[in-house]
Amino acid sequence: MNLKKLIFTPTVILIFLIFSFFLNAEKLDRDLQRGFDSIRPMDAYNYVKTLSLPKFAGRHTGHEGYTAAAKWAANKFKEWGLKPLSKKEGYLQAYPSPYTIIDKAEMFLFLEQKEATQQKEPALKKIKLEPGKDFLPLLFSDSGDSSAGLVFAGWGISAPELGYDDYAGLDVEGKFILCFRGTPDRRDNRYQKHDHHRFRMKTAKNKGALGLFYIYAEPLANPNGDWIKDFTPAIISESVADKILKEKGTNSKDLRSDLLTYKKPLSFPLQTKISFCVESRHFPDGIGYNVVGYVEGFDRQLKKECLVVGGHFDHCGEHMGFLFPGANDNASGSAVVMEIAEAFSKLKKKPKRSAVFVLFGGEEMGLQGSTYFANHVPTQFDKVDTMFNFDMVGEGDGVGCGISPKPEGLKKALEDSNKFVNILRRSRFFREVGVRSSDYAPFFLNGAACISFASNGPHLAYHQTGDTIYRINPDILADTARLAFLTGFTWANR
Numbered sequence: 340m341n342l343k344k345l346i347f348t349p350t351v352i353l354i355f356l357i358f359s360f361f362l363n364a365e366k367l368d369r370d371l372q373r374g375f376d377s378i379r380p381m382d383a384y385n386y387v388k389t390l391s392l393p394k395f396a397g398r399h400t401g402h403e404g405y406t407a408a409a410k411w412a413a414n415k416f417k418e419w420g421l422k423p424l425s426k427k428e429g430y431l432q433a434y435p436s437p438y439t440i441i442d443k444a445e446m447f448l449f450l451e452q453k454e455a456t457q458q459k460e461p462a463l464k465k466i467k468l469e470p471g472k473d474f475l476p477l478l479f480s481d482s483g484d485s486s487a488g489l490v491f492a493g494w495g496i497s498a499p500e501l502g503y504d505d506y507a508g509l510d511v512e513g514k515f516i517l518c519f520r521g522t523p524d525r526r527d528n529r530y531q532k533h534d535h536h537r538f539r540m541k542t543a544k545n546k547g548a549l550g551l552f553y554i555y556a557e558p559l560a561n562p563n564g565d566w567i568k569d570f571t572p573a574i575i576s577e578s579v580a581d582k583i584l585k586e587k588g589t590n591s592k593d594l595r596s597d598l599l600t601y602k603k604p605l606s607f608p609l610q611t612k613i614s615f616c617v618e619s620r621h622f623p624d625g626i627g628y629n630v631v632g633y634v635e636g637f638d639r640q641l642k643k644e645c646l647v648v649g650g651h652f653d654h655c656g657e658h659m660g661f662l663f664p665g666a667n668d669n670a671s672g673s674a675v676v677m678e679i680a681e682a683f684s685k686l687k688k689k690p691k692r693s694a695v696f697v698l699f700g701g702e703e704m705g706l707q708g709s710t711y712f713a714n715h716v717p718t719q720f721d722k723v724d725t726m727f728n729f730d731m732v733g734e735g736d737g738v739g740c741g742i743s744p745k746p747e748g749l750k751k752a753l754e755d756s757n758k759f760v761n762i763l764r765r766s767r768f769f770r771e772v773g774v775r776s777s778d779y780a781p782f783f784l785n786g787a788a789c790i791s792f793a794s795n796g797p798h799l800a801y802h803q804t805g806d807t808i809y810r811i812n813p814d815i816l817a818d819t820a821r822l823a824f825l826t827g828f829t830w831a832n833r
C-alpha cells in the first residue's frame with residue numbers, strides 16, 4: 340500500500356462517518372416519523388373550513404352551534420382512539436356558561452349644531468349609525484331602549500384606593516358613558532383588575548349609567564362580559580367618537596394621548612345625546628363544553644403528570660345577521676390541536692407522560708373553559724406538568740412563541756424540534772399573565788410550564804366577519820402542528 344492510499348482511506352471513512360452522523364441527527368425515528376407524516380396541511384385546513392361553516396353559527400359557547408361543533412370534534416377524538424375524559428362524560432366536560440344573543444340594535448346620535456347658538460336650546464342634528472360599521476353592542480348586552488345624555492369618562496376606572504377616579508365629580512345617573520379601553524399606565528399592574536371588561540361594566544352600572552360605549556378604531560365582536568339587567572354597553576368607532584368630541588374641539592386620538600401622557604383623569608359631560616335600542620336574548624342556564632381526549636403515557640408513575648395540548652374552540656357567535664366565523668380565531672388553533680392529537684394517536688411507543696388534548700369553550704368570554712379545566716383536571720392525573728396553547732395560528736408565514744423560562748430545557752426542546760420544520764420566527768419568555776392572556780394563563784397560575792403559539796399574522800380581521808377561511812394558510816397550520824408534536828413528544832418523554 341502506498342502512502343497516498345494510506346492517507347486517503349481513513350479520510351474517506353472519516354468524511355463518510357461525519358456525513359452519516361449529520362444525516363442521522365436530522366432524521367426522526369420511524370415511529371415519530373409516522374406521527375409527523377400524519378399531519379397534513381389539507382387535513383388541518385379542512386377542519387378550519389368545517390368549523391367556520393354557518394351551521395356552527397360562530398361557535399358561541401352555550402349556543403347550539405357551539406355544542407354541535409363540540410360533538411363533531413368529540414367524534415374525531417373517538418375515531419383516533421383517544422381515551423375519553425370518563426365513561427360517563429365521554430369526551431365532553433360540561434360547565435355553566437350563561438350567554439347572550441343580540442338580535443337587533445339601532446343607534447342615533449343627536450349632535451349639537453354650533454351654527455344655531457342664537458337659539459335658546461341648541462338645535463340637534465340626528466344621525467343614524469350603521470351597525471357593524473359605526474357601532475356594535477357588546478355581545479352580553481341586555482335589551483333596552485333609551486335616549487340619554489353622554490359623559491366622557493377617560494378609561495372608565497374608579498380606583499380611589501390608587502388615587503385615581505375617572506368618575507370623580509361626574510353625574511352619570513341615567514346617562515351613557517363614553518370611554519377608552521385600557522388604564523392610565525400599562526406597566527402599573529395595580530390597574531389590572533379595573534381593565535377587565537366585566538369589572539368596568541359593573542363600575543359603570545353601580546354609578547347609575549345606562550350603558551358604556553368603548554371607543555375602538557372600529558367596532559368588533561366581544562362577548563367577554565356579564566349580562567347586567569337594564570345595562571346596554573357597546574363599542575363605537577373612532578370616527579363616530581370624533582363626531583361627538585368635535586363639540587369640545589378635540590378628538591379621540593388627542594384625548595387618548597393626553598390621558599396616557601398626564602396619567603390624570605380628564606372627564607366631562609357632553610351636549611350630544613344618543614339613542615340606543617337593543618333587542619337581545621339572555622340564556623342564564625347555558626352549558627359550555629371542553630372537548631377532552633388523551634393518550635396515556637407508558638411510565639407507571641409519570642403518566643399521572645400530563646402535557647395539556649389545547650386551544651380555544653369557541654368564537655363570538657352570530658348576532659344581528661352577522662356571522663363571526665373565527666377561522667383564524669380560533670378554528671386554526673383547534674385544527675392544530677386536532678392534528679397533534681391524531682399524530683400522538685398514531686405512535687406505537689407513547690411518551691412517558693400522558694398527553695391530554697383539550698378544545699376549550701368560553702375563551703372569548705374570559706378564559707372560562709380553560710379556567711374550569713385547570714381547576715377540574717380529570718382525576719386520572721395528579722397534575723398538569725406543561726401546557727401548550729394555540730391561539731390564532733392560521734395567518735402568516737411563521738410562528739412566534741411565548742414560553743415559560745422554567746424548567747430549563749423546554750426552550751431547547753422547542754428549538755431542537757424546529758430544526759425539522761424551520762417555522763419558528765421568534766420566542767420570548769413570559770414571566771406573568773395579564774388581562775389579555777390566552778388559555779395558558781390559568782395553567783401558568785397553577786404552576787405549569789407553558790408555551791403559547793401564535794402565527795405572525797397580520798390578523799387583520801380580528802373579531803370581525805372577515806375572519807374567514809380565505810385568510811388561512813394550510814402550510815402554517817401543519818408546520819405549527821409538526822413543531823408542537825415533536826416538542827411535545829420529546830418533552831412528555833423526558
Ligand SMILES: [Zn+2]
Pocket residue numbers: 651668669702730731
Ligand atoms: Zn383567540
